[in-house]
Amino acid sequence: MAVSRAKDKSVGAAQSPMLGAAMFAPAAFYILLLIGAPFVLAIFYAFSDARIGNTELHFAGLENFRSILQSPSFHKAVQNSIIFTVVAQILVLVCSNILSIALEKPFRGRGLVRFLILLPWVAPVSLGTIGWKWILDSIYSVITWVLVWLRIVNPYDTPMWLGEPKLAMASVILVHCWRLIPFSTVILLAGRSAMPKEIPEAAAIDGAGFWRTLFQINLPMMTPILSVAVLFGTIFTFTDMTVVYILTNGGPYDSTQTLPMLAFTQGIQASDLAAGAAISVFLVPVLVLIAYLMLRVAHRAEVS
Amino acid sequence: MAVVETRDLTKVFKEGELGAVNNVNLETREGEFLVFLGPSGSGKTTLLRMIAGLEQPTAGEILIGGRVVNDLSPRERRIAMVFQSYALYPHLSVYNNIAFPLKAQNVKKELRKGKVEWAASLLGISSLLQRKPRELSGGERQRVALARAIVREPSVFLLDEPLSNLDAKLRLSAREELERFHRRIGTTTIYVTHDQVEAMAMGDRIVVLNQGHVRQIGTPTEVYDNPADTFVATFLGSPPMNLIENGDVIVGFRPEHFRLAQAVGDAQKVAFNFRVENVEYLGAEYILSGSLADGRLEGKKVIARLLLGHSIEAGTTYPFAVPEHHLKFFDRATEKRLEPRVDARALLWQ
Numbered sequence: 001m002a003v004s005r006a007k008d009k010s011v012g013a014a015q016s017p018m019l020g021a022a023m024f025a026p027a028a029f030y031i032l033l034l035i036g037a038p039f040v041l042a043i044f045y046a047f048s049d050a051r052i053g054n055t056e057l058h059f060a061g062l063e064n065f066r067s068i069l070q071s072p073s074f075h076k077a078v079q080n081s082i083i084f085t086v087v088a089q090i091l092v093l094v095c096s097n098i099l100s101i102a103l104e105k106p107f108r109g110r111g112l113v114r115f116l117i118l119l120p121w122v123a124p125v126s127l128g129t130i131g132w133k134w135i136l137d138s139i140y141s142v143i144t145w146v147l148v149w150l151r152i153v154n155p156y157d158t159p160m161w162l163g164e165p166k167l168a169m170a171s172v173i174l175v176h177c178w179r180l181i182p183f184s185t186v187i188l189l190a191g192r193s194a195m196p197k198e199i200p201e202a203a204a205i206d207g208a209g210f211w212r213t214l215f216q217i218n219l220p221m222m223t224p225i226l227s228v229a230v231l232f233g234t235i236f237t238f239t240d241m242t243v244v245y246i247l248t249n250g251g252p253y254d255s256t257q258t259l260p261m262l263a264f265t266q267g268i269q270a271s272d273l274a275a276g277a278a279i280s281v282f283l284v285p286v287l288v289l290i291a292y293l294m295l296r297v298a299h300r301a302e303v304s
Numbered sequence: 305m306a307v308v309e310t311r312d313l314t315k316v317f318k319e320g321e322l323g324a325v326n327n328v329n330l331e332t333r334e335g336e337f338l339v340f341l342g343p344s345g346s347g348k349t350t351l352l353r354m355i356a357g358l359e360q361p362t363a364g365e366i367l368i369g370g371r372v373v374n375d376l377s378p379r380e381r382r383i384a385m386v387f388q389s390y391a392l393y394p395h396l397s398v399y400n401n402i403a404f405p406l407k408a409q410n411v412k413k414e415l416r417k418g419k420v421e422w423a424a425s426l427l428g429i430s431s432l433l434q435r436k437p438r439e440l441s442g443g444e445r446q447r448v449a450l451a452r453a454i455v456r457e458p459s460v461f462l463l464d465e466p467l468s469n470l471d472a473k474l475r476l477s478a479r480e481e482l483e484r485f486h487r488r489i490g491t492t493t494i495y496v497t498h499d500q501v502e503a504m505a506m507g508d509r510i511v512v513l514n515q516g517h518v519r520q521i522g523t524p525t526e527v528y529d530n531p532a533d534t535f536v537a538t539f540l541g542s543p544p545m546n547l548i549e550n551g552d553v554i555v556g557f558r559p560e561h562f563r564l565a566q567a568v569g570d571a572q573k574v575a576f577n578f579r580v581e582n583v584e585y586l587g588a589e590y591i592l593s594g595s596l597a598d599g600r601l602e603g604k605k606v607i608a609r610l611l612l613g614h615s616i617e618a619g620t621t622y623p624f625a626v627p628e629h630h631l632k633f634f635d636r637a638t639e640k641r642l643e644p645r646v647d648a649r650a651l652l653w654q
Contacts, residue, residue: 196389198387198389198391199391199393202385202391203404204357204377205357205383205385206379206384206452208379208408212408216407217393221394223395
């Protein structure tokens with residue numbers, strides 16, 4: 001009797017529909033309020049002529065989309081966003097793979113190294129990026145200082161890290177990688193330690209060297225977790241504007257302008273809410289497509 | 305084919321702690337099936353992994369085919385290993401699993417196909433080549449692992465408890481299959497197991513290990529009939545050998561040699577009174593446990609294994625006997641076996 005009563009009690013809690021809903025409500029409310037509402041509002045604005053400071057609102061149809069598609073800034077932003085995302089993801093994947101291999105086997109001080117590598121992810125983005133703004137400053141840059149000291153760079157013609165279009169893009173990408181690598185490393189480390197230890201050993205016995213084991217055994221076996229890392233990394237990169245905003249504000253001459261940055265500039269700074277909303281909405285189908293493809297790859301790798 | 309030899313091979317995982325493997329000296333014979341047998345933690349797998357090159361020895365040498373291989377990587381040792389979990393590559397088809405060692409050795413594609421098909425047909429898995437490992441049964445996985453091991457014709461085979469993942473029924477047929485396989489290819493094979501039945505059934509010779517030390521190397525008959533020490537005596541055989549302390553010696557005899565006195569016949573024998581306390585009926589035989597009921601040996605626990613055809617009842621004392629040549633003697637201090645004593649009877653009854 002006692003056993004069945006105890007069982008009833010535990011099942012009863014789960015069966016009470018009110019309790020389940022009550023526990024679920026805060027999460028649903030939070031998501032709806034902070035993500036759902038602005039999202040619906042953005043779609044709504046994208047089809048209107050909303051402007052900051054203007055109380056009137058008219059339906060504008062596809063007018064906003066037509067005008068942004070014609071804008072050279074938008075074209076530049078799409079192009080930059082793609083370069084920014086693809087290059088950053090490749091760099092992040094390569095570096096985090098190297099790091100996860102290096103950090104897998106125990107060595108003296110591994111805990112400390114793991115902690116240090118995680119720091120860029122843990123520290124607030126703006127704080128780290130402001131640090132980088134100084135590191136890349138046109139006058140006080142430590143990088144320039146070191147290069148001059150090594151006599152690689154002429155002291156009277158130093159590189160303007162954030163002032164020349166190509167260098168600015170490279171700087172923005174590198175800072176973003178610095179920030180994303182820890183996250184990706186942690187995911188890949190988890191993937192590596194989940195792999196049975198006999199598999200790489202069997203590969204070693206079978207005569208496979210380091211590269212063959214890496215590319216034909218380890219990486220294919222980690223496809224599901226790799227695609228999760230890429231999916232998150234892509235979304236973080238594609239939607240990120242902090243690094244660009246703090247370092248270059250999209251300049252010089254739109255050379256680091258990305259879609260989220262452009263949406264902010266147009267919508268908030270230039271008061272054209274409708275155009276900003278249209279640019280943000282433009283991101284949605286792209287991200288949905290990426291997420292869908294990635295999840296499919298992960299699923300297929302799991303099944304086969 | 306080649307001979308594997310170890311010289312004073314030692315592995316200490318943590319400085320200051322007991323070694324996992326201590327001063328192991330052994331030498332396989334050409335084409336031999338050598339079994340490493342021991343309880344878990346006896347160092348048998350560590351020993352195998354050092355031979356494979358997956359573990360670096362702390363001291364000592366490993367020789368394969370007369371060449372010291374301590375500093376060679378696994379691939380340079382030309383050995384093949386089957387892991388306890390089989391370690392098949394889950395993302396590759398059976399075909400690509402078997403072809404992997406060939407690819408790693410840069411064997412040409414045309415040659416590869418023929419070799420994979422040869423290995424697959426040898427193990428009867430030709431119809432499974434397009435499947436993925438997860439679509440195979442335990443027995444089929446084992447065969448794929450074996451095919452992957454033989455495909456590049458290694459000089460030595462290392463098998464790490466390859467049957468322990470199979471259910472009891474499959475294990476017997478897989479065991480026979482392994483034996484047949486070894487007879488056919490004749491490659492020197494080292495086989496690790498904790499199962500004494502497997503070791504007895506399959507091994508040309510058995511290396512009995514305990515706490516990283518070799519306790520005995522010998523044929524199944526040698527280790528069973530003439531165990532080198534009390535550990536080997538009790539580790540092999542089920543139920544284990546009866547050991548009776550008596551003065552500075554330990555007297556041992558197998559349960560199947562402890563029989564009703566009238567059944568022993570006229571041979572030289574040592575008689576005991578056996579108080580049977582429990583009778584287990586196992587179908588083909590009885591396991592009798594109880595204690596001796598003679599003077600100095602009063603109360604010593606012993607086990608007898610009796611074929612059917614006797615009526616034995618618990619709680620009764622029967623006259624039992626052991627043929628004299630089946631008595632083993634061990635030194636009580638060192639636990640090593642002593643030469644047969646002529647004064648066996650006198651010793652027991654002194």
